[in-house]
Amino acid sequence: MKRRRFISNGLAALGSLALSKNVFSGSAAIHNSQYRASISHGISSGDVRHDGAVIWSRSTRPAQMWVEVCRDEDFRRIERFSGNAALTANDFNSKLNLRGLAPGSDWFYRVYFESLEQPGVFSDFQQGHFITTSKEAKDIRFCWSGDTAGQGYGIDLTRGGMQTYQEILKREPDFFIHCGDLIYADSPIESSKILTDGSYWHNVAVEAVSKVAETTQEFRENFYYNFLDPHVKALHAQVATIQLWDDHEVVNNWYPGEMLMEDTRYHVKSASLLAERSRTALLQCNPITQNGTDARQLYRKFNHGPLLDIFCLDMRSYRGPNSRNQQVNMSKDTALLGDSQLLWLQNSLLQSKATWKIIASDMPIGLMITEWQSDVAENAANGNGPALGRELEIARLLEFIAEHNISNVHFITADVHYCASHHYHPQRARFKNFKPFWEFVSGPLHAGSFGPNQLDDTFGPKEVFRGIPDGLLAGTSPAEGYQFFGEINIAHSNQAMTVNHFNRSGTLLWSNTLLPEHD
Numbered sequence: 171m172k173r174r175r176f177i178s179n180g181l182a183a184l185g186s187l188a189l190s191k192n193v194f195s196g197s198a199a200i201h202n203s204q205y206r207a208s209i210s211h212g213i214s215s216g217d218v219r220h221d222g223a224v225i226w227s228r229s230t231r232p233a234q235m236w237v238e239v240c241r242d243e244d245f246r247r248i249e250r251f252s253g254n255a256a257l258t259a260n261d262f263n264s265k266l267n268l269r270g271l272a273p274g275s276d277w278f279y280r281v282y283f284e285s286l287e288q289p290g291v292f293s294d295f296q297q298g299h300f301i302t303t304s305k306e307a308k309d310i311r312f313c314w315s316g317d318t319a320g321q322g323y324g325i326d327l328t329r330g331g332m333q334t335y336q337e338i339l340k341r342e343p344d345f346f347i348h349c350g351d352l353i354y355a356d357s358p359i360e361s362s363k364i365l366t367d368g369s370y371w372h373n374v375a376v377e378a379v380s381k382v383a384e385t386t387q388e389f390r391e392n393f394y395y396n397f398l399d400p401h402v403k404a405l406h407a408q409v410a411t412i413q414l415w416d417d418h419e420v421v422n423n424w425y426p427g428e429m430l431m432e433d434t435r436y437h438v439k440s441a442s443l444l445a446e447r448s449r450t451a452l453l454q455c456n457p458i459t460q461n462g463t464d465a466r467q468l469y470r471k472f473n474h475g476p477l478l479d480i481f482c483l484d485m486r487s488y489r490g491p492n493s494r495n496q497q498v499n500m501s502k503d504t505a506l507l508g509d510s511q512l513l514w515l516q517n518s519l520l521q522s523k524a525t526w527k528i529i530a531s532d533m534p535i536g537l538m539i540t541e542w543q544s545d546v547a548e549n550a551a552n553g554n555g556p557a558l559g560r561e562l563e564i565a566r567l568l569e570f571i572a573e574h575n576i577s578n579v580h581f582i583t584a585d586v587h588y589c590a591s592h593h594y595h596p597q598r599a600r601f602k603n604f605k606p607f608w609e610f611v612s613g614p615l616h617a618g619s620f621g622p623n624q625l626d627d628t629f630g631p632k633e634v635f636r637g638i639p640d641g642l643l644a645g646t647s648p649a650e651g652y653q654f655f656g657e658i659n660i661a662h663s664n665q666a667m668t669v670n671h672f673n674r675s676g677t678l679l680w681s682n683t684l685l686p687e688h689d
Contacts, residue, residue, distance in 0.1 A: 210228045281295060320616075351418040594631050600628050658670075
């Protein structure tokens with residue numbers, strides 16, 4: 171009840187969680203207001219673990235971030251932690267990797283900043299909530315989706331803003347996974363755009379996102395833009411998040427080594443250089459765990475006790491060049507995950523003792539995704555037939571799962587701008603050495619809608635559900651309602667996993683309950 175009341179308060183405030191008084195009342199803050207920082211774009215928790223989470227916020231000037239944590243929303247007994255300093259070099263972003271908290275518990279936190287120019291001068295604070303993962307079996311609920319602010323559809327407050335985020339928060343998930351395209355750095359957001367019915371979409375206009383992003387600061391500004399939406403701000407304050415990246419955090423369909431010679435919008439032609447700048451902004455502007463041995467690594471695993479392990483993939487950083495994807499042998503040119511990530515995933519799955527093993531990826535397996543009006547493959551699927559090109563890597567993973575009899579492995583993903591449920595079975599497949607599994611697709615959160623895409627029969631997918639009609643106009647406005655998110659519920663009583671698809675109005679579109687297979 172405390173958690174529900176806390177979330178209800180957040181919804182009522184529409185994400186504007188800054189309180190009216192200073193953390194420490196007194197004349198210092200008044201007489202030194204020129205040194206007083208403010209929280210510029212809200213707060214966020216993420217990459218939650220048994221003993222803590224990562225907390226993010228951003229100051230308006232040089233300051234020390236402070237985080238107070240309590241088991242109760244009244245903050246009568248607090249623990250105080252200091253984050254890294256918000257400095258010019260990181261554009262005043264700050265993070266704290268909280269540790270030492272009790273598992274499986276609701277935690278309430280508040281963030282404020284202390285001036286580095288005048289110590290003792292504090293900002294107002296903003297208040298949030300997250301749940302540490304449990305070591306024991308308990309009911310679990312989480313949501314996922316992808317694609318925010320795409321195709322020029324930014325924040326139109328006259329149409330309710332990014333409403334899908336509001337509906338996710340109403341579901342009160344333990345955490346939320348954004349499966350990529352967190353931003354559209356390659357899709358400028360103009361003040362307005364005309365829709366097919368002759369009406370206008372009116373964006374909150376920000377000059378910094380009115381061009382393609384090329385500098386680290388321009389990538390940062392795209393992350394900041396989304397927090398101007400009250401529903402985005404409210405969800406991030408109330409629910410822990412996990413972020414993956416895909417292509418639009420950099421540029422459409424990018425791969426390492428690509429040169430953007432024909433795109434006249436870009437002065438920086440190296441996709442790899444743009445990607446490094448985007449990665450810097452991604453890690454600074456989001457509550458993402460940074461691996462001590464490799465600060466660039468974005469693939470990671472999260473355990474939720476005996477019922478669930480989440481494996482988050484990175485299908486961008488280690489891929490080979492996009493091609494027709496017809497190679498008969500594995501090589502660097504056929505990489506999608508790359509050797510190191512694939513080995514990590516195989517070993518992690520083998521070691522997992524959780525009942526359900528969910529692989530969160532930024533791209534689906536069996537849907538055809540190609541370069542515009544070409545047969546150049548963006549993901550693994552390359553058309554009906556045997557496993558070729560990047561499909562060889564997927565085949566190796568699926569074969570490993572089958573050979574080691576690893577049970578209850580399923581996929582969640584986004585990218586294609588509609589929702590669907592696909593069942594894969596070797597009886598329907600060209601490649602047959604694998605265990606049946608499901609792939610659940612959702613999104614967009616707030617972008618143009620597309621689809622449907624063609625299925626590739628290599629791994630025997632069957633479309634069981636789809637949330638859009640045939641012949642949907644490409645780039646359909648969010649106002650048309652084809653915005654989606656998925657939800658997974660795992661019951662500790664019988665270990666059943668229920669998968670739901672919702673639209674941006676919170677309407678349940680499809681549901682299916684799976685019972686676990688036991689080894």
